[in-house]
Amino acid sequence: MSYELIAIGASWGGLHAMSALLDGLAPEVDPPIVLAQHRGVDSLRGGLEALLQKHVERPVREPDDKEPIERAHVYVAPADYHLLVENGAFSLSTDERVQFARPSIDVLFESVAAAYAERAIGIVLTGANEDGARGLAAIKAAGGMTVVQDPASAERRFMPEAALALAGGADAILPVGEIPGLLYELCVGARA
Template structure:
């Protein structure tokens, strides 16, 4: 079972994940304190709209961080379009325009790798629906550092390639529906 002192929750998703994330953010309690970092595949030439769209449902503030911004509690951070988002050891963000990984920038793997390295067993990783393998190695890295791992049940995913790719690599702590993800998050202490 999970412990009670997570310092970060990282969520990755691609095709089909906007509606899943919207429903998760709509149902997370407003006093949720643990910073949530979203790494979503998005169109590189469309720079606005996603924060606004997710904010319509969320009682928690959603922002795109700038390079060297410090993570704050009770905030959801969305990787900016066409930037990799890394989490540093000091709890700040680093943005990068290095080459895409798995044809993606932002890359879920990069965000998850950095969260695993910086927070080890204090990280929780959640991988949602998607159409490629990005995120599979990253969520395994969180598991390897004793963080808690949740994969959306492929049977509930619009496109099951991403969750299935992760399930081919390792056995996560949970394979659950989006509704069960919300229950797990809301069970964490504030």
């Protein structure tokens, strides 16, 4: 089984955690990475991509609606939109906030579970709310790989803990610095 998409959810403290994750990411780990990071409606347009781009070679983009999902790209959910995936392309929505959030991690992850099932890796990072828990449970139920940032190492432990509670544990619980190594094993090690 090869993994075809890595979905990541982050909230409070997410920028630091995401930066650390991208810093450690080997270039060979090339499935598309799709991030739902909670942020304010007024956040500077393009600001998050620019910050994350400093940590990784591959392009970091806010996708347009129906943009094809490409390997070796990092995609960031646009502020004030839900980001969903379907059939190799993105789809956006302005529907109600879910768990008080738009973008919502649950919305992204549930669409990932439906479209990618066992070919998906879902990762829940630091945060102070419950978004992502239902979504991670959906990825798990669909046969995908689940990873949660070790709550003890997270800037805010509530979100990883909520995800672990609802999904009934995860395949891996790791400090964020060790997640790139796991991704290498899962995405590259498996091919060798």
